[in-house]
Amino acid sequence: MTAPERLKFIVLSDLHLVGEDETSKGLDTFVRLEKGIAAINARHADADFVVLAGDLADLGFRGEEAPYHRLKAAVSALTVPCHITIGNHDSRDLYVKVFGETERAGTGYIDKVIDAKGYRVILLDSVTAPGAEHSHGGQLAPSQLDWLAQRLDEAADRPVVVVLHHHANPLLTKVDRIILENGKALADVLNRHGDVRQVIAGHVHYTSTAIWHGLPFTTLAGGHYNVTVPLDPEAAIDQLWGPAQMAVVLGDADLTLVHFDNYLDGNIVLENA
Ligand SMILES: [Fe+2]
Numbered sequence: 001m002t003a004p005e006r007l008k009f010i011v012l013s014d015l016h017l018v019g020e021d022e023t024s025k026g027l028d029t030f031v032r033l034e035k036g037i038a039a040i041n042a043r044h045a046d047a048d049f050v051v052l053a054g055d056l057a058d059l060g061f062r063g064e065e066a067p068y069h070r071l072k073a074a075v076s077a078l079t080v081p082c083h084i085t086i087g088n089h090d091s092r093d094l095y096v097k098v099f100g101e102t103e104r105a106g107t108g109y110i111d112k113v114i115d116a117k118g119y120r121v122i123l124l125d126s127v128t129a130p131g132a133e134h135s136h137g138g139q140l141a142p143s144q145l146d147w148l149a150q151r152l153d154e155a156a157d158r159p160v161v162v163v164l165h166h167h168a169n170p171l172l173t174k175v176d177r178i179i180l181e182n183g184k185a186l187a188d189v190l191n192r193h194g195d196v197r198q199v200i201a202g203h204v205h206y207t208s209t210a211i212w213h214g215l216p217f218t219t220l221a222g223g224h225y226n227v228t229v230p231l232d233p234e235a236a237i238d239q240l241w242g243p244a245q246m247a248v249v250l251g252d253a254d255l256t257l258v259h260f261d262n263y264l265d266g267n268i269v270l271e272n273a
Pocket of ligand 1: 055087088203
């Protein structure tokens, strides 16, 4: 009996890359990315592709271009294809300057469609608030919601997974101050489809799962650091700690599964926030 054809892809998020000889929160985030890529090549070389879910650079929004060049060089070591969108620490213009104009969808944003193994995977650029150079909150533009509806209609016959930087569903902690502001509008569009298997985000630097408006949502901690957040919207973040975490998404006709691969620094406490 042959095994069913199964989609496998990796999500890395929140790389927060710095320039040469720089660190962020005391960590060399470039070395951490290199270790993540080595882990993918060693353990997940059978993946169909990798997705980077934004906050590629730590200070891209302040005009730092070097991290994008370093990122481009680093991902060239991946043995599987890599698809990228941006987060609130990024500059869309700098990203496009380094990675090319073809990274922009018809929306003008860094949105993408990947069709593989009977699935459609859709990347959404959630950093579209007009005039906001660096607002930590997220937003999807009306043109993106229209674009998304069309991409979903085209894929009416197959399951869909969406990846974006910002969390859309409330997490009932302080991070809801930097939530995707029009998450309900996103959910309304996604519910047109009827077989959205996951909506995966980074941004919050911790792991969560939820069902919200009938849709499954996941956040992964990402590559920089993990936070402990009290379940109280007013309480501050407790501490920053390891591990660096990637999500491993597996999908066939019946099952869509997210594993979390903590590839670095499982138990290191970095500092009090
Ligand atoms: Fe973020």
